[in-house]
Amino acid sequence: MSIKSLSSNAKKRLSEACFSISILVLLASCHKQKETPPPVSSGLTPYEIKYPFTFPALNIPSDNPLTVEGIALGKALYGDPILSNDGRSCSACHVKSTSFSSFSANAIPHINEGWNTKFLWRGGVEGTLEDAMSFEVNEFFKTDVTKLNANQDYKARFKNVYGVETISRKDVAYALAQYLRSLTSVDSRFDRYVRKESMITMSELNGFYIFNSEKGECFHCHSLGLFADNAYHNNGIDSIFTGNNAGRYDVTKNPNDLGKFKTPTLRNIELTAPYMHDGRYLTLEEVVEHYNSGVKKTATIDPIMTLPSFENGLQLTAQQKSDLVAFLKTLTDTSFVNNPLH
Numbered sequence: 570m571s572i573k574s575l576s577s578n579a580k581k582r583l584s585e586a587c588f589s590i591s592i593l594v595l596l597a598s599c600h601k602q603k604e605t606p607p608p609v610s611s612g613l614t615p616y617e618i619k620y621p622f623t624f625p626a627l628n629i630p631s632d633n634p635l636t637v638e639g640i641a642l643g644k645a646l647y648g649d650p651i652l653s654n655d656g657r658s659c660s661a662c663h664v665k666s667t668s669f670s671s672f673s674a675n676a677i678p679h680i681n682e683g684w685n686t687k688f689l690w691r692g693g694v695e696g697t698l699e700d701a702m703s704f705e706v707n708e709f710f711k712t713d714v715t716k717l718n719a720n721q722d723y724k725a726r727f728k729n730v731y732g733v734e735t736i737s738r739k740d741v742a743y744a745l746a747q748y749l750r751s752l753t754s755v756d757s758r759f760d761r762y763v764r765k766e767s768m769i770t771m772s773e774l775n776g777f778y779i780f781n782s783e784k785g786e787c788f789h790c791h792s793l794g795l796f797a798d799n800a801y802h803n804n805g806i807d808s809i810f811t812g813n814n815a816g817r818y819d820v821t822k823n824p825n826d827l828g829k830f831k832t833p834t835l836r837n838i839e840l841t842a843p844y845m846h847d848g849r850y851l852t853l854e855e856v857v858e859h860y861n862s863g864v865k866k867t868a869t870i871d872p873i874m875t876l877p878s879f880e881n882g883l884q885l886t887a888q889q890k891s892d893l894v895a896f897l898k899t900l901t902d903t904s905f906v907n908n909p910l911h
C-alpha cells in the first residue's frame with residue numbers, strides 16, 4: 570500500500586511513528602563516559618560514573634575526585650543528624666523511596682545532580698555541587714564541626730578520604746557532594762527501551778510523541794536525557810506573582826524574572842508528588858491539564874508557551890492526556906530508589 574492511499578489520519582500516525590523511531594535510533598546510537606575522571610590518592614578506590622551521550626559532559630572538580638570511600642562517607646553524613654543543630658538529618662526531608670524528595674516539605678529530589686548548575690527552585694545557589702553543599706552546610710545547617718571532630722570514626726574517614734587532621738565545613742560539603750554526584754538515574758523503563766532492552770506500550774509511545782513534538786512542546790525545557798535544561802522559565806502557572814510565586818525575582822530583583830523557576834527533571838516524576846515549587850498539583854493528570862488548558866499568559870511567560878500549539882491550549886483528547894501521563898511514568902527508575910549504594 571502506498572502512502573498516498575492511506576487516510577490522512579493514518580498518514581499522520583505513520584509520520585508520527587517514523588518521527589518517534591528516528592529519535593529513538595538517535596538516542597540509542599552511543600553510550601560512553603565522556604570525561605576522564607580526575608586522579609585519586611593512593612589507597613582510595615576510584616568510582617566511575619557511566620552515562621548516555623544525551624547527557625552533557627560531567628564536570629568533576631579536580632580537587633574532589635569520586636571515590637568509593639568518599640561517596641560512602643558522604644552517605645553517612647547525609648543520614649546523620651550530627652550535621653544539624655536541631656536533630657534533623659538531610660535524609661529527614663529527602664526520603665530515598667520518593668527519589669530523595671518529600672511529600673510534606675516538597676524538597677527537590679536528588680537525581681543526576683552532578684549535571685546541575687542551578688540549585689533550589691529559584692536558583693538560590695549557582696555553580697557546582699560543592700557550592701550547593703557549602704550552602705547547605707554553612708547557611709542551612711550551620712554545621713558545628715567540633716561535634717564531628719570529637720568523633721573518632723569520622724576523623725579517621727575524613728583523614729583517609731581528604732588527608733585532613735581536622736575536619737572543616739568544606740570537607741563536609743565535599744563529601745556530601747561526592748555522595749550526591751553518585752546518585753545517577755539512567756535505568757528507567759524509557760532508558761531501557763531506548764537501549765532496546767525492553768518494550769513500552771503504544772500508549773506510552775504516543776505520549777512520547779506528544780512530549781517530544783510540537784503537539785506538546787515539553788522537550789524544549791524538559792530536554793531529553795536529563796529531562797531538565799538547567800534554566801529558569803515561567804511555565805504559566807500564575808497570573809500574579811506575589812509571595813511564594815515571585816520565583817527567580819526573589820534572587821535577582823529583576824522584574825523579567827517574575828514567575829520563573831528552575832525546570833525540574835522529570836525523571837522519577839511518578840514518585841515525587843506533589844508538583845511545582847509549591848506542590849500545588851497532587852497528580853500528574855493535574856499537571857498535564859495545566860499545560861493543556863491552564864497556561865496563563867503574562868509579561869514573563871516563556872516564548873515556548875506562546876507557540877501556535879499553546880494559542881488555544883494544547884487541545885489534547887482524553888486519550889492523549891492519559892498517553893502523556895503514561896509516558897511520564899516510563900521515566901520511573903526503580904533500580905535508583907532500590908540501589909543499596911544510594
Ligand code: HEC
Binds near residue numbers: 647658677689710745
Ligand atoms: C527541613 C527539610 C530539609 C532538610 C533537613 C534538608 N533539605 Fe534539602 N531541600 C529541602 C527543600 C524544601 C528544598 C527546596 C527548597 C527551595 O528550592 O527553596 C531542598 C533542596 C535541596 C537541594 C537542591 C536540589 C536541586 O536540584 O536544586 C539540594 C542539593 C539539597 N536540598 C540537599 C540537602 C542536603 C545535602 C541536606 C543536608 C545537609 C538537606 N538538603 C537537608 C528540604 C530539606
Ligand code: HEC
Binds near residue numbers: 780791831833835843
Ligand atoms: C517553557 C518551559 C517548559 C515547558 C515547555 C514545559 N515545562 Fe514542565 N516545567 C517547567 C518549569 C519551569 C517547571 C517548574 C515550575 C514551578 O515549579 O513553578 C515545570 C514543572 C513541570 C512538572 C512538575 C515537576 C515537579 O517536580 O514538580 C511536570 C510534571 C512538568 N513540568 C511536565 C511538563 C510537560 C508534560 C510538558 C509538556 C506538555 C511541560 N512540562 C512543558 C518548564 C516547562
